[in-house]
Amino acid sequence: MNTGLAGHVALHPYLKQGQIDVDQMLDAYLPKEDKEPLFYEAIRYSLFAGGKRLRPSLCLATTEAVGGKRDAVLPFACALELVHTYSLVHDDLPAMDNDALRRGKPTSHKVYGEGTAILVGDALLTAAFTLIAQKSLQTASNHKAVLEAIFELGSAAGLDGMVWGQFMDMQSEGKKTMNEQGLESIHKHKTGALIRASVRIGGIIGQATPTQLTNLTAYGEQVGLAFQIVDDILDIMGDEKELGKKIAQDQLKEKWTYPRLVGLKKAQEDANRLSALAINALDSFGVSADPLRWIAAYAVNRKN
Amino acid sequence: MNTGLAGHVALHPYLKQGQIDVDQMLDAYLPKEDKEPLFYEAIRYSLFAGGKRLRPSLCLATTEAVGGKRDAVLPFACALELVHTYSLVHDDLPAMDNDALRRGKPTSHKVYGEGTAILVGDALLTAAFTLIAQKSLQTASNHKAVLEAIFELGSAAGLDGMVWGQFMDMQSEGKKTMNEQGLESIHKHKTGALIRASVRIGGIIGQATPTQLTNLTAYGEQVGLAFQIVDDILDIMGDEKELGKKIAQDQLKEKWTYPRLVGLKKAQEDANRLSALAINALDSFGVSADPLRWIAAYAVNRKN
Numbered sequence: 067m068n069t070g071l072a073g074h075v076a077l078h079p080y081l082k083q084g085q086i087d088v089d090q091m092l093d094a095y096l097p098k099e100d101k102e103p104l105f106y107e108a109i110r111y112s113l114f115a116g117g118k119r120l121r122p123s124l125c126l127a128t129t130e131a132v133g134g135k136r137d138a139v140l141p142f143a144c145a146l147e148l149v150h151t152y153s154l155v156h157d158d159l160p161a162m163d164n165d166a167l168r169r170g171k172p173t174s175h176k177v178y179g180e181g182t183a184i185l186v187g188d189a190l191l192t193a194a195f196t197l198i199a200q201k202s203l204q205t206a207s208n209h210k211a212v213l214e215a216i217f218e219l220g221s222a223a224g225l226d227g228m229v230w231g232q233f234m235d236m237q238s239e240g241k242k243t244m245n246e247q248g249l250e251s252i253h254k255h256k257t258g259a260l261i262r263a264s265v266r267i268g269g270i271i272g273q274a275t276p277t278q279l280t281n282l283t284a285y286g287e288q289v290g291l292a293f294q295i296v297d298d299i300l301d302i303m304g305d306e307k308e309l310g311k312k313i314a315q316d317q318l319k320e321k322w323t324y325p326r327l328v329g330l331k332k333a334q335e336d337a338n339r340l341s342a343l344a345i346n347a348l349d350s351f352g353v354s355a356d357p358l359r360w361i362a363a364y365a366v367n368r369k370n
Numbered sequence: 371m372n373t374g375l376a377g378h379v380a381l382h383p384y385l386k387q388g389q390i391d392v393d394q395m396l397d398a399y400l401p402k403e404d405k406e407p408l409f410y411e412a413i414r415y416s417l418f419a420g421g422k423r424l425r426p427s428l429c430l431a432t433t434e435a436v437g438g439k440r441d442a443v444l445p446f447a448c449a450l451e452l453v454h455t456y457s458l459v460h461d462d463l464p465a466m467d468n469d470a471l472r473r474g475k476p477t478s479h480k481v482y483g484e485g486t487a488i489l490v491g492d493a494l495l496t497a498a499f500t501l502i503a504q505k506s507l508q509t510a511s512n513h514k515a516v517l518e519a520i521f522e523l524g525s526a527a528g529l530d531g532m533v534w535g536q537f538m539d540m541q542s543e544g545k546k547t548m549n550e551q552g553l554e555s556i557h558k559h560k561t562g563a564l565i566r567a568s569v570r571i572g573g574i575i576g577q578a579t580p581t582q583l584t585n586l587t588a589y590g591e592q593v594g595l596a597f598q599i600v601d602d603i604l605d606i607m608g609d610e611k612e613l614g615k616k617i618a619q620d621q622l623k624e625k626w627t628y629p630r631l632v633g634l635k636k637a638q639e640d641a642n643r644l645s646a647l648a649i650n651a652l653d654s655f656g657v658s659a660d661p662l663r664w665i666a667a668y669a670v671n672r673k674n
Contacts, residue, residue, distance in 0.1 A: 096529075105537050109529065156492060161484035180465035184488065185537050188460060188495065189529035195499040196524025199517045209513035213503045216520070220500025225400075225413065225493035233409050233489050 080357045081364075084123040084143065087136075089114065091144050095197055108178045108186050112155050113148070115169045116310075118370075120361070121146040124264040124289070127357035128282055131348075134272020138208075141201035142215055142267045145194035149223050150260060152190035155183055157232060163319070170310030194219070208273075215267045222263030231256025235321070244322040252322075253294040254287075261290035265358075281347050285358060288344035293365045295337040298323035299330065300370070308370045334366075341366045384661045385668075388427040388447065391440075393418065395448050399501055412482045412490050416459050417452070419473045420614075422674075424665070425450040428568040428593070431661035432586055435652075438576020442512075445505035446519055446571045449498035453527050454564060456494035459487055461536060467623070474614035498523070512577075519571045526567030535560025539625070548626040556626075557598040558591075565594035569662075585651050589662060592648035597669045599641040602627035603634065604674070612674045638670075645670040 096109060122143035129139040158165040158173040159180060165173055175183035195216065202212040221227055234252045238244060265286030269279045300309060301316045302325055316323050324333040344362040348355045400413060426447035433443040462469040462477040463484060469477055479487035499520065506516040525531055538556045542548060569590030573583045604613060605620045606629055620627050628637040648666040652659045 104541075105529065105534065152492075156488055159485075159488065161488060181463075181540055182537065184460055184463065184465060185533050188456075188491070189533045191492065191495055192524050192528035192533065196521060196528055199521035199524060203514070203517050203521065209517055210507070213507050213513055213516060217500060217503035217507065220496050220503060224496030224500055225409065229489050229493045229496065230409065233486065236485055237408075 080127070080360065081119065081123050084126050085119040087126070087140060088119050088122040088143050088147055091140055091197075091201075092147065095144070095193070105182070105185070105189075108174065108182050109189055111171075111177065112168075112174050112186060113151050113190065115171055117147065117151065117169065119147060120293075121150050121260060121264040124261065124286070124358070124361060125268040127355075127361060128265045128268025128274075129272035131282075131351055131355040131358055132269060132272040132274040132278055133354065134268070134274075137205060139268055139271040141198050141205075142219070142271060145198050145219060146260065146264050146267070148190045148194035148197065149219065149228075152187040152194075153223075153228055153232070153260075155190065156187040159183060162232070162236065163315075165311070165315070167311045170307075191223075194223075211270055211273070215270045218263045218267050218270065222259040227255055227259035227263075228257075231259065238322050240320045241322070244327065246327060249322050249324065249327055250291070253291060253324075257294045257297070258287060258290035261293060262286040265289075277350075281350060284347040285344045285362070288340045288347065289362050289365050292337045292340035292344065292362070295324045295333055295340070296366055296368065298325055299333055299337070300368075302330065305369065310370065337366045384431070384664065385423065385427050388430050389423040391430070391444060392423050392426040392447050392451055395444055395501075395505075396451065399448070399497070409486070409489070409493075412478065412486050413493055415475075415481065416472075416478050416490060417455050417494065419475055421451065421455065421473065423447075423451060424597075425454055425564060425568040428565065428590070428662070428665060429572040431659075431665060432569045432572025432578075433576035435586075435655055435659040435662055436573060436576040436578040436582055437658065438572070438578075441509060443572055443575040445502050445509075446523070446575060449502050449523060450564065450568050450571070452494045452498035452501065453523065453532075456491040456498075457527075457532055457536070457564075459494065460491040463487060466536070466540065467619075469615070469619070471615045474611075495527075512575075515574055515577070519574045522567045522571050522574065526563040531559055531563035531567075532561075535563065542626050544624045545626070548631065550631060553626050553628065553631055554595070557595060557628075561598045561601070562591060562594035565597060566590040569593075581654075585654060588651040589648045589666070592644045592651065593666050593669050596641045596644035596648065596666070599628045599637055599644070600670055600672065602629055603637055603641070604672075606634065609673065614674065641670045 092113060096106060098106065125139055125143045125146055126136060130136060154168060155174045157163050158168055159175055166176055167173065174186055198212065198216060231252055235256055238252060262283065265282050266279065269282045274282060298316065301313050304313050306313055324336065341362045345359050348358055396417060400410060402410065429443055429447040429450055430440060434440060458472060459478045461467050462472055463479055470480055471477065478490055502516065502520060535556055539560055542556060566587065569586050570583065573586045578586060602620065605617050608617050610617055628640065645666045649663050652662055
């Protein structure tokens, strides 16, 4: 078990391998040349923009932590990234967060227009479920577990999860007051739900025991919240070049964030505390869960 | 077997029963009161706006035509309507078709704003897959068939189906030329794919034989194209009150339509021919397929 600096440094090759595997499957799933090159180009523009593939890595790492097969969970890892990318493309739209820059590049609607950006998001979201069904029919034997994992993904992404979080986030802009509970609820839904689902899906497909799944869920919830707090901190303290987007956007849009609510110092302390709690939740796991421990450390030490 | 006027008149109770069953499941799935009433209200506003529930009826009728269980396919019937409604909400957006009226009511973005309308569509699309997974885990025994049907739904809705059709439709606006093949391709993707999938999913869940599925697919393709041609005709000849939307919108937006390409008379003849072909494709089916025959007749005789 290794949770120190060496572990943190060792994270990169592990994340890199996840990125390679996921990108390879996504690349094959979305042909470069087709009847309508322009639309595929627009889809690939956002999907292959250099994302960290954090959610896929969490999903793959969880399956491996419980001794499951990487091949069986790979379609879900890809689906998580498709869902995550769709949410970024739609959130960046003028009618939502109105962002011009993402991962150092102009956002989808800036390049292809709003109508196409909406359709790109729709296509990515639909592709997530289609890819899971297609690949699982080809490879998976446990179709019931696949349906359970689809249910996890849909619940986390939809109107009780991410979409609701984005709606509440929009509603809260410009509001005069906010308490910690309210902000935590927005974060838990907007980013936390999909990160939690990444871990739970990895567990379900890896055939985790109920106790393992409970511990993994706790890990996922704490990592998700820590990750979002650090996102808020980076919007204040981050380097625009490393982040690939403009900072101070939350303040500009009068968004409620952890640092705004509790101060920068306590926000960083909370993130560190959550990261440590996440690692504690893995106490009953052996070295197979080390990549999950590294990711928890990375979540609060990252620069982008 | 009854394909005459009596059959056509008898359609309405059949469609009505499908509408009742589907609406009941959707109503239970989307609670009226929840942590965020406004968002659920926006979702229900579009979903319960008095749609004909054509796709659910096709799906239910197909399962019953092959002797399958209505209960097992009902979640898919609901999912098809969720997908259809999401596509209407997004297509109506200012960045897409920019429509102000739908089913006699102001469109979602006119009532709730563009940001919320985008999220409503996202939530409906996600709910389609989530509902299938949830209900099928509770009731269905054949999880492999459920995954096959999810694949059908996703393929028909996504970047090789409906989303691509909408993209091509947007691209074709204002174009100087168009041939019948190009227009048919847009129609086949934009509306045809989901109607075809409604029938195929009904067949798959109803455990149709391969030969039955081939015939049902032919039926679905022909009904889908006939349905779209009549949509184009109603945009010229229809009654705004009965339609619940403004007519002559295609002309205003310089959209390519069947009547524009081949004239009104040939367009109506083509629709009638396709409806007859669809009914012919059901030759090997007995009376259990009568509702499908009625729907094929209704597709070309409807007023809205």
